[in-house]
Amino acid sequence: MITYWENADPDYVDGDGAESFKMFFSRAQSALDALDSVQIPVLVFGHGQVMQAMRWMRLFKVQHANQIQMKEFRQYDLANPISNCGVILLYTQN
DSSP: OHHEEEETOTTTSSSOOOOOOOHHHHHHHHHHHHHTTOOOOOOOOOOHHHHHHHHHHHHHHOOOOHHHHHHHHHHHHHHHHOOOOOOOOOOOOO
């Protein structure tokens, strides 16, 4: 795991069934896009790292998954952990 984050290769896939950072980023962006299309408050349950990615992307207006963004996400994730059953607020772009 340490090597994965140190190398920060956003295209690296660690075997069958795994996803790259770019794929992970795309999944989080798709979730944000879906939330932006809803006109009422929504309660979302998800894995902490996905929720963290969504929060990070929204707070810092991140639009691309490259090596620099991967390193910045890791730093943000470690500095701002989401606890089990933690609650975060995300606002739509609308």
